[in-house]
Amino acid sequence: MLRVLLVDDEPFILKGLKVLIDWNREGFEIAGTASNGEEALEFVRHNQVDLIMSDIKMPVMTGLELLKRIREENITDAYFVIVSGYADFSYAQQAMQYKCTNYILKPVKEEELVEELRKIAKLSLHQEQEKEDTKKMEQAYLARNVISLIHGNYDKLNLQYVEENMKLSEQVRYIEIALDDTGIAEELSDEEKWAYQRELYKACVQFLKKYETHCIFNVSGHEKVYDIGFVYCDYMATEEGINEEEYLKSFLSCLKETLNIPILMLAGKKVKGIANIAKSYSTACMLRSVRGFRVKKEIYDYEDEVQVTNNGIVLCxxxxxxxxxxxxxxxxxxxxxxxxxxxxxxxxxxxxxxxxxxxxxxxxxxxxxxxxxxxxxxxxxxxxxxxxxxxxxxxxxxxxxxxxxxxxxxxxxxxxxxxxNVSHGVLADIDKEIREHYSENITLKQLSEKYYVNSAYLGQLFRKRYGQSFKDYLIRFRMEQAVIRLIRTDKKIYEIAEEVGYKDLDYFVNRFIDIKGCTPAKFRKQTRCGEI
The missing domain is CATH 1.20.272 (Zinc Finger, Delta Prime; domain 3)
Incomplete structure (x- = not known):
C-alpha cells in the first residue's frame, strides 16, 4: 500500500477526499491529515509517506511553501499533487519547478482522482523497479570486488571500493556455507543442486538482512561445490548480544529450518583486515579437502581443526x-x-x-x-x-x-x-550401458564398481567428456526416449514413464517440463498438431 498525506485547512474537504473513492482498492491508504503546511512538514519528518495531496492557500504555511521546503531540504521523495481552487498558471508553474506531479482543480472529481492515483501507482512501481535494478547492479559490482579480494587477485581500487561499501571490523574471516551433499550426490541432479544453492543464498540474505552484501554467491566456481561465501565480522555477534559460536549456530539453524536440507559451514582462520581475506579463504578450502578425516560436524572451524596449539610441531x-x-x-x-x-x-x-x-x-x-x-x-x-x-x-x-x-x-x-588413463575405454562402455539399461536403476557408483574405477574420478571424467554430470546425462537420455514414445505410440503417460525408468509419475513429469518446457501430454498434442 502507498501511504497518502492529505493537507487542507478545511475539514469538510479532507473528509470528502477520504470518502470520495475506495483508496485501498487503488492500492493506497490514508496515512494522516494536516490542516496546514507546517503540520504536514512535521508529519513527513517522522512518518513514511509516498504521496502528499495539498491545498495551496492555507494559514501558517502554504502548499507551495511546503513543497519547496520538502524538496530543498530533501525530507522525502514522495509524489506531490496540488489540489486547489485557483486556476492560476503561475501557481502551477511554481509547483512544477519543485517536481510537483500534477495540479488538480477543485472540486475534485472521482474519475479524475482515480486516474491520478493509478498514474502515480504506475510511476511508483517503475521507480521501485529502477531502485531494485540499481541495487542489484551495485551489489553485483561489490560482489565482484569482494571475490577479487577472496581469491587474492586484486589492486588498490578493488580494496578501496570494498572498504568504502562494506561495514567491516578489525578482524574478519571467510566462511563457506555449502550444501552437504555427502550421500545425496547420486539422488540429486546438477539442476536440483543449483536450485538448492540459489535457495540457500536467499535464506542467507534473509538472515543477514542489512548485512546481505557480506554474502556472495558461488565464490569457488568449482563445478561440484555448491557454495555461498560469507565475510564474517566480529560486530555481527556482538550486536546480537552473543558470541561468535552462538551466532554461527543460530545462522545454521535458521538455514536448515528454512531449506530442510543438510548444510555445513567451513570457517577459515581469522585475519586482520579485509585485505587478508584470501588467507582465510585458503584455510576454508583446506577444511573442505580434509574434513573427510574429521569427526562429522555441521560447523568446521579452522582454529579447532587444523591449528596446532602445542609448543613443538612433530612431523613424522x-x-x-x-x-x-x-x-x-x-x-x-x-x-x-x-x-x-x-x-x-x-x-x-x-x-x-x-x-x-x-x-x-x-x-x-x-x-x-x-x-x-x-x-x-x-x-x-x-x-x-x-x-x-x-x-x-x-x-x-x-x-x-x-x-x-x-x-x-x-x-x-x-x-x-x-x-x-582409464577414460578412453570406460566412458564408451558406460555410454553403452546407459543406452542399453537406461530404464533400470543404474547409478554411477554401481558402474564404477563394475568397471573398477573410482566413482569420484569417474564422475569428473564423465563431466569432462559430456559437459554434464552422469545424473543429468541419464535424465536427458531417458527424456529423449520418452519423446520417441510420445510421438510414435499412443501409450499412456504413466506407461511411458515406467518404460524409461520412472515409477514416480510426478517426478517424471517435472523432469520432462525442466528439459522440454511443457508437460508430456502437451508435447504430444503439439507434435500431432504440427506446432513443434
Missing part, C-alpha cells in the same frame, strides 16, 4: 614419505606397514591429537600434488574428499589407522587409474 616425515611411496606404487602390504609405523611413532611420542591431524594433513596435500602432476583437469581436492568419505564406515573412527589404511588403498587405486 620419514614414515609419512614411506606411506606416500607405498600409495604411489599401489603396494597394499607396504601401505599397511607404513600406517602401522606412523601410528606407532605417534603413540610412542605420546603426542596430542592435533599433531596427528597435522601429519595427516601433510599426507593429504602431498597426495593432491601427486594427482595434479598426472591430471590437472579435474578437481583433485574434491576427489580426495570423496575418497576419504567413501573409505569411512560406521564403527571406524575418522582419522584412525583403520580409516587411513582404507583411504590409502582407495587412493592408490585411483592414482593407478590416473596413470592408465
Amino acid at each position: 616425515k620419514k614414515s609419512l614419505d614411506s606411506l606416500l611411496a607405498a600409495i604411489e606404487q599401489n603396494n597394499r602390504s607396504a601401505i599397511q606397514s607404513s600406517v602401522e609405523q606412523f601410528y606407532g611413532e605417534m603413540q610412542q611420542m605420546e603426542v596430542a591429537g592435533d599433531i596427528v591431524t597435522l601429519n595427516i594433513n601433510y599426507i593429504l596435500f602431498q597426495l593432491i600434488h601427486l594427482a595434479i602432476s598426472q591430471d590437472d583437469n579435474v578437481n583433485q581436492e574434491e576427489i580426495l574428499r570423496l575418497i576419504s568419505e567413501s573409505s569411512f564406515e560406521e564403527g571406524i573412527k575418522r582419522g584412525s589407522r583403520a580409516h587411513l589404511t582404507r583411504f590409502a588403498y582407495e587412493y592408490a587405486d585411483y592414482l593407478a587409474q590416473l596413470r592408465k
Whole structure:
C-alpha cells in the first residue's frame, strides 16, 4: 500500500477526499491529515509517506511553501499533487519547478482522482523497479570486488571500493556455507543442486538482512561445490548480544529450518583486515579437502581443526614419505606397514591429537600434488574428499589407522587409474550401458564398481567428456526416449514413464517440463498438431 498525506485547512474537504473513492482498492491508504503546511512538514519528518495531496492557500504555511521546503531540504521523495481552487498558471508553474506531479482543480472529481492515483501507482512501481535494478547492479559490482579480494587477485581500487561499501571490523574471516551433499550426490541432479544453492543464498540474505552484501554467491566456481561465501565480522555477534559460536549456530539453524536440507559451514582462520581475506579463504578450502578425516560436524572451524596449539610441531616425515611411496606404487602390504609405523611413532611420542591431524594433513596435500602432476583437469581436492568419505564406515573412527589404511588403498587405486588413463575405454562402455539399461536403476557408483574405477574420478571424467554430470546425462537420455514414445505410440503417460525408468509419475513429469518446457501430454498434442 502507498501511504497518502492529505493537507487542507478545511475539514469538510479532507473528509470528502477520504470518502470520495475506495483508496485501498487503488492500492493506497490514508496515512494522516494536516490542516496546514507546517503540520504536514512535521508529519513527513517522522512518518513514511509516498504521496502528499495539498491545498495551496492555507494559514501558517502554504502548499507551495511546503513543497519547496520538502524538496530543498530533501525530507522525502514522495509524489506531490496540488489540489486547489485557483486556476492560476503561475501557481502551477511554481509547483512544477519543485517536481510537483500534477495540479488538480477543485472540486475534485472521482474519475479524475482515480486516474491520478493509478498514474502515480504506475510511476511508483517503475521507480521501485529502477531502485531494485540499481541495487542489484551495485551489489553485483561489490560482489565482484569482494571475490577479487577472496581469491587474492586484486589492486588498490578493488580494496578501496570494498572498504568504502562494506561495514567491516578489525578482524574478519571467510566462511563457506555449502550444501552437504555427502550421500545425496547420486539422488540429486546438477539442476536440483543449483536450485538448492540459489535457495540457500536467499535464506542467507534473509538472515543477514542489512548485512546481505557480506554474502556472495558461488565464490569457488568449482563445478561440484555448491557454495555461498560469507565475510564474517566480529560486530555481527556482538550486536546480537552473543558470541561468535552462538551466532554461527543460530545462522545454521535458521538455514536448515528454512531449506530442510543438510548444510555445513567451513570457517577459515581469522585475519586482520579485509585485505587478508584470501588467507582465510585458503584455510576454508583446506577444511573442505580434509574434513573427510574429521569427526562429522555441521560447523568446521579452522582454529579447532587444523591449528596446532602445542609448543613443538612433530612431523613424522620419514614414515609419512614411506606411506606416500607405498600409495604411489599401489603396494597394499607396504601401505599397511607404513600406517602401522606412523601410528606407532605417534603413540610412542605420546603426542596430542592435533599433531596427528597435522601429519595427516601433510599426507593429504602431498597426495593432491601427486594427482595434479598426472591430471590437472579435474578437481583433485574434491576427489580426495570423496575418497576419504567413501573409505569411512560406521564403527571406524575418522582419522584412525583403520580409516587411513582404507583411504590409502582407495587412493592408490585411483592414482593407478590416473596413470592408465582409464577414460578412453570406460566412458564408451558406460555410454553403452546407459543406452542399453537406461530404464533400470543404474547409478554411477554401481558402474564404477563394475568397471573398477573410482566413482569420484569417474564422475569428473564423465563431466569432462559430456559437459554434464552422469545424473543429468541419464535424465536427458531417458527424456529423449520418452519423446520417441510420445510421438510414435499412443501409450499412456504413466506407461511411458515406467518404460524409461520412472515409477514416480510426478517426478517424471517435472523432469520432462525442466528439459522440454511443457508437460508430456502437451508435447504430444503439439507434435500431432504440427506446432513443434
